[in-house]
Amino acid sequence: MTIYGNEPALQLIRTMAASDRLPHAALIYGERGRGRKTIARYFAMAALCKGEQKPCGVCSSCRKVLLDTEEVHPHPDFIWVEHSGKKQGFSVETVRGICKDAIVAPNDGERKVYLFADCDAIDIRAQNTLLKLTEEPPPHVLLLFTAEHRNVFLTTMLSRMMPFAVRPCTAEECRRALTEDHGIAQADAERAAAACGGNIGRSLAWLSDPELRELTAAAADATRAVAERKYYELLRILAQYEKDRFKAAELLRLLDLQVRDAVVLKFGMKDLAGCDRDSAQTLSGVISGGRSRILHEALQAAYEALQANVSTKLVLAALGGNLLS
Numbered sequence: 001m002t003i004y005g006n007e008p009a010l011q012l013i014r015t016m017a018a019s020d021r022l023p024h025a026a027l028i029y030g031e032r033g034r035g036r037k038t039i040a041r042y043f044a045m046a047a048l049c050k051g052e053q054k055p056c057g058v059c060s061s062c063r064k065v066l067l068d069t070e071e072v073h074p075h076p077d078f079i080w081v082e083h084s085g086k087k088q089g090f091s092v093e094t095v096r097g098i099c100k101d102a103i104v105a106p107n108d109g110e111r112k113v114y115l116f117a118d119c120d121a122i123d124i125r126a127q128n129t130l131l132k133l134t135e136e137p138p139p140h141v142l143l144l145f146t147a148e149h150r151n152v153f154l155t156t157m158l159s160r161m162m163p164f165a166v167r168p169c170t171a172e173e174c175r176r177a178l179t180e181d182h183g184i185a186q187a188d189a190e191r192a193a194a195a196c197g198g199n200i201g202r203s204l205a206w207l208s209d210p211e212l213r214e215l216t217a218a219a220a221d222a223t224r225a226v227a228e229r230k231y232y233e234l235l236r237i238l239a240q241y242e243k244d245r246f247k248a249a250e251l252l253r254l255l256d257l258q259v260r261d262a263v264v265l266k267f268g269m270k271d272l273a274g275c276d277r278d279s280a281q282t283l284s285g286v287i288s289g290g291r292s293r294i295l296h297e298a299l300q301a302a303y304e305a306l307q308a309n310v311s312t313k314l315v316l317a318a319l320g321g322n323l324l325s
């Protein structure tokens with residue numbers, strides 16, 4: 001399994017596995033599509049491996065984890081905890097079931113690994129039910145959590161988890177992953193990697209989804225309109241999404257990354273996360289640090305208003321004014 005980016009995290013996992021010092025709970029957090037679940041699988045592989053250099057990638061246990069996908073889980077001791085409830089969190093019953101199951105010895109080897117993936121909607125009741133297991137897990141248990149942000153967890157939970165922040169891949173690492181692992185043509189991989197800020201998961205979605213490509217183009221146009229202070233042009237771009245709350249929110253998220261990139265470019269740094277370097281560059285030429293913060297806050301406020309079900313049309317109209325005030 002080739003994993004692009006995040007080598008320091010993998011190195012740490014290997015070192016801990018080699019000295020038999022893997023933690024009992026870990027949180028892998030960061031932006032969606034950055035490889036949180038891939039790192040979680042690597043962690044599971046290292047914990048369950050029966051070979052010498054863990055994870056060896058060739059023993060029966062490693063091979064089962066390698067065959068693991070979101071739908072198929074061939075290793076009996078690598079357990080994906082099922083999401084439940086309206087918000088796709090974890091219900092108290094589900095968590096209670098896991099706490100009971102965790103006491104039972106492993107099926108196949110020395111450990112049992114539980115993966116709570118995408119914990120962004122995990123609620124306080126579920127966490128309180130999990131707390132005891134996280135504080136005093138049976139020696140064979142490893143609990144893995146993935147989430148976009150750390151702050152969805154109670155501090156009592158956080159204090160028991162070893163944190164791993166997923167690092168963005170460089171555009172080059174992303175391009176290599178797309179061509180080598182996913183068989184994507186060089187030119188397409190380059191365009192996708194650049195449009196998705198080196199995010200492999202998003203690049204794959206971008207390549208297969210024309211609507212996402214249209215959104216990234218709109219975000220680039222909007223960035224240019226803000227830089228050139230073209231008020232009506234900006235309103236025209238935003239108004240295209242006034243009937244689609246979901247796409248409008250995604251556009252705001254992309255635009256926020258563009259503003260971030262403009263600042264990054266201003267400081268001569270290279271770690272870009274947005275969808276269009278050229279327009280971010282144009283914006284960076286005309287924007288101050290204070291101004292970028294105002295743009296970021298306006299975008300954040302609009303994003304939150306969309307989540308709170310304020311009329312999409314109103315939110316976008318107000319945003320157009322706020323971005324160029």
Ligand SMILES: [Zn+2]
Pocket residue numbers: 048049050051054055056057058059060061062063
């Ligand atoms: Zn192995």
